[in-house]
Amino acid sequence: MPARTESFPDRLAAAVRRRGPLCVGLDPRAASLPAALLAAAASVPEAFEAFSLKVLDLVEPFAGVVKPQAAFFEQYGAAGMAAMGRVLHAARARGFVTVLDAKRGDIASTAAAYADAAFSPAVWHADALTVNPYLGADAVEPFVTAAAAADGGLFVLVRTSNPGGGLFQNLVSDGRPLYRAVGDAVAAWNAPTLGACGLGAVGAVVGATNPRELAELRAALPDVWFLVPGYGAQGGTAADARAAFRPDGLGAIVNSSRGVTFPFHPADPAWEAKIVAAARQSQAELTAG
Amino acid sequence: MPARTESFPDRLAAAVRRRGPLCVGLDPRAASLPAALLAAAASVPEAFEAFSLKVLDLVEPFAGVVKPQAAFFEQYGAAGMAAMGRVLHAARARGFVTVLDAKRGDIASTAAAYADAAFSPAVWHADALTVNPYLGADAVEPFVTAAAAADGGLFVLVRTSNPGGGLFQNLVSDGRPLYRAVGDAVAAWNAPTLGACGLGAVGAVVGATNPRELAELRAALPDVWFLVPGYGAQGGTAADARAAFRPDGLGAIVNSSRGVTFPFHPADPAWEAKIVAAARQSQAELTAG
Numbered sequence: 001m002p003a004r005t006e007s008f009p010d011r012l013a014a015a016v017r018r019r020g021p022l023c024v025g026l027d028p029r030a031a032s033l034p035a036a037l038l039a040a041a042a043s044v045p046e047a048f049e050a051f052s053l054k055v056l057d058l059v060e061p062f063a064g065v066v067k068p069q070a071a072f073f074e075q076y077g078a079a080g081m082a083a084m085g086r087v088l089h090a091a092r093a094r095g096f097v098t099v100l101d102a103k104r105g106d107i108a109s110t111a112a113a114y115a116d117a118a119f120s121p122a123v124w125h126a127d128a129l130t131v132n133p134y135l136g137a138d139a140v141e142p143f144v145t146a147a148a149a150a151d152g153g154l155f156v157l158v159r160t161s162n163p164g165g166g167l168f169q170n171l172v173s174d175g176r177p178l179y180r181a182v183g184d185a186v187a188a189w190n191a192p193t194l195g196a197c198g199l200g201a202v203g204a205v206v207g208a209t210n211p212r213e214l215a216e217l218r219a220a221l222p223d224v225w226f227l228v229p230g231y232g233a234q235g236g237t238a239a240d241a242r243a244a245f246r247p248d249g250l251g252a253i254v255n256s257s258r259g260v261t262f263p264f265h266p267a268d269p270a271w272e273a274k275i276v277a278a279a280r281q282s283q284a285e286l287t288a289g
Numbered sequence: 290m291p292a293r294t295e296s297f298p299d300r301l302a303a304a305v306r307r308r309g310p311l312c313v314g315l316d317p318r319a320a321s322l323p324a325a326l327l328a329a330a331a332s333v334p335e336a337f338e339a340f341s342l343k344v345l346d347l348v349e350p351f352a353g354v355v356k357p358q359a360a361f362f363e364q365y366g367a368a369g370m371a372a373m374g375r376v377l378h379a380a381r382a383r384g385f386v387t388v389l390d391a392k393r394g395d396i397a398s399t400a401a402a403y404a405d406a407a408f409s410p411a412v413w414h415a416d417a418l419t420v421n422p423y424l425g426a427d428a429v430e431p432f433v434t435a436a437a438a439a440d441g442g443l444f445v446l447v448r449t450s451n452p453g454g455g456l457f458q459n460l461v462s463d464g465r466p467l468y469r470a471v472g473d474a475v476a477a478w479n480a481p482t483l484g485a486c487g488l489g490a491v492g493a494v495v496g497a498t499n500p501r502e503l504a505e506l507r508a509a510l511p512d513v514w515f516l517v518p519g520y521g522a523q524g525g526t527a528a529d530a531r532a533a534f535r536p537d538g539l540g541a542i543v544n545s546s547r548g549v550t551f552p553f554h555p556a557d558p559a560w561e562a563k564i565v566a567a568a569r570q571s572q573a574e575l576t577a578g
Contacts, residue, residue: 027399071395071402077374077412082367105392105421106360107451110316113360123366132394134423134446138453157423162396164427167474171467173460178467181460 006195008127008153012225013197013250015064015097020287021245023065023099023227024279025257026052026087027072032258035266045076045083052087055261056094058272062279063260065253066091067227070102088124098127099227099253103157105132107139115146128153130205130227133182144189144202153201153225156186158217161207161230183217183224190224197250199225206244208236208254215243218251226252231286232259238285256282295484297416297442301514302486302539304353304386309576310534312354312388312516313568314546315341315376316361321547324555334365334372341376344550345383347561351568352549354542355380356516359391377413387416388516388542392446394421396428404435417442419494419516422471433478433491442490442514445475447506450496450519472506472513479513486539488514495533497525497543504532507540515541520575521548527574545571 006014028048030038037054041047056066068091073084091098104114118129131143131154140156147154159169159179169179183204190200203225206217218226226244230236231254244252256278263278264271295303317337319327326343330336345355357380362373380387393403407418420432420443429445436443448458448468458468472493479489492514495506507515515533519525520543533541545567552567553560 029398069395069399071393071399071406074370074406075402075409075412077406078367078371081363081370085366103394103421104360105394106358107449107454109318110358110360113364117360117363117366120364123364132392132421132423134421134457135449135451136453136456136458138451139449160396160424160428162424162427164425165396167425168423168467168470169425171460171462171470173462173467178457178460178462181457185456 008147008151008201009193009195009199009225010197011127012065012097012153012253013195013199016250016253019062019064020283021252021254022063022279022283022286023067023253023255024055024059024063024260025101025255026055026066026068026261027257028052029072032262033266034264034271043079045073045079048073048076048080049083049086053090054272055275056091056096058275059260059279060094062283065097065099067099067101067255069257070100085124088126092125092127099130099155100124100126100128101130103130103132105135105139107135108142111139111142112146115143119146119150119152126152128155130155130157132157133185137185140185140189147201148193153203155203155205155227156182158182158186158204159206159210159213161209161234161236165207179213180220183221186224187221194223199223199250203227205229208241208244209234211240211243218243218246222246228252228254232256232282238288241286254286297436297440297490298482298484298488298514299486300416301354301386301442301542302484302488305539305542308351308353309572310541310543311352311568311572311575312356312542312544313344313348313352313549314390314544315344315355315357315550316546317341318361321551322555323553323560332368334362334368337362337365337369338372338375342379343561344564345380345385347564348549348568349383351572354386354388356388356390356544358546359389374413377415381414381416388419388444389413389415389417390419392419392421394424394428396424397431400428400431401435404432408435408439408441415441417444417492419444419446421446422474426474429474429478436490437482442492444492444494444514444516445471447471447475447493448495448499448502450498450523450525454496468502469509472510475513476510483512488512488539492516494518497530497533498523500529500532507532507535511535517541517543521545521571527577530575543575
């Protein structure tokens with residue numbers, strides 16, 4: 001497992017070199033959990049935790065990065081958030097690079113409080129956090145500062161994978177779409193943070209569902225790590241995601257949530273084998289030339 | 290207190306008619322708390338809860354709306370979030386209209402999970418939630434749907450109060466800045482939700498620190514409730530905030546956090562009286578003709 005003394009971009013590079021670019025999204029939903037696991041748990045948050053820890057076991061040979069989705073844990077209040085924290089700590093302890101997908105964004109000391117929660121060993125202790133840029137540079141910069149202090153990383157939303165993601169992100173101003181203006185800001189935040197791998201600590205979220213824009217952004221931001229959602233259940237293919245990589249094979253992690261973690265009916269007793277098969281297949285698809 | 294059978298916009302109108310437009314932001318910070326209160330608590334989250342509940346007592350004559358800031362509670366992990374939940378439930382039980390300032394934003398079922406957390410009686414049970422629009426219409430719409438089902442409200446970030454808020458929000462496309470494009474989307478979501486007061490359930494966050502843009506948006510969005518940050522500690526004046534109101538005196542709630550809740554040194558034994566005085570003065574400033 002990557003040593004924690006490495007910088008965030010180098011920890012991520014080591015994980016991708018070892019296991020490939022698959023990032024397994026932990027998006028637990030009560031209705032999708034294995035029925036027996038849910039029945040055996042004292043509460044839904046406890047079931048989320050047990051399921052997520054089991055997923056870590058199952059996908060470890062195939063993925064070096066996991067991404068808990070805060071919304072599904074917050075849906076169960078403080079108990080859900082406590083379960084999320086235990087999953088994040090367990091994943092980190094097992095050597096996964098962890099991305100807390102919380103899409104936080106606020107200004108000044110409020111942004112700093114969110115960043116402190118994300119990176120503090122006493123709270124979530126994530127390796128990286130997803131951040132929303134709508135509030136501007138002085139809203140993102142407290143996250144950049146906190147990430148640097150914690151040797152953590154960020155993934156700033158640039159061009160998202162949802163069908164309507166272009167409504168504002170594609171508005172053209174001064175000849176370039178908003179997502180390019182955000183991308184250029186990300187490049188500036190990222191530039192002083194390059195690790196030995198040649199990539200930096202301030203990454204971008206760029207969906208696999210828009211392969212042309214993905215290729216455009218890869219060319220424009222050569223030293224920015226991309227977190228690529230939209231592969232798998234959202235309709236993006238491994239071929240679509242290929243545009244996210246640099247010639248050296250680094251530069252992107254590609255997320256699959258439901259596709260890897262819920263490839264079974266809740267009543268299926270063979271659910272563990274199906275997760276293993278889905279993770280193996282995703283790893284193979286994403287690392288095939 | 291407004292009956293819960295009223296729609297969100299009418300509950301908010303009743304609160305503003307009764308107490309004026311002051312919204313008290315609950316942004317607890319350990320270093321700012323009354324020292325004796327902090328010392329008496331078993332933990333920082335417990336102190337946040339005790340302080341917030343005391344603030345509710347003190348400001349009740351002067352404000353009908355309170356806005357807990359999720360970041361400061363999340364900074365203390367699940368215990369902090371549990372305290373936030375108890376504050377939200379207590380405020381609602383006392384008849385305050387509650388705005389959970391969490392600036393959530395995500396797509397599809399993930400957005401629905403955040404919205405469920407915000408409005409569910411079993412979780413935060415807030416009257417309203419702040420939402421970030423960067424991901425587009427299909428990302429905001431699950432919040433709109435959930436708010437309608439819960440008879441709750443939203444405040445979508447349109448033009449924020451921070452000095453750098455214009456970096457992306459002011460980019461001009463097709464002759465209008467991004468914040469106007471977002472504002473027009475808010476107007477469309479809001480239109481089907483008008484209450485008896487003539488305002489709707491999908492509001493906008495518009496900072497007091499940009500009075501010209503505030504006036505422009507008030508004219509463009511006559512039936513949209515505005516949540517106006519930036520008054521007080523952030524430098525906006527009551528005169529600046531006046532542009533947010535409609536001729537009928539409705540249309541906006543004006544937030545003050547530190548200015549009302551922390552107008553004292555932590556060692557000051559007279560902190561309660563200072564909160565009362567600050568809330569009284571803010572109410573008077575904001576309701577003066």
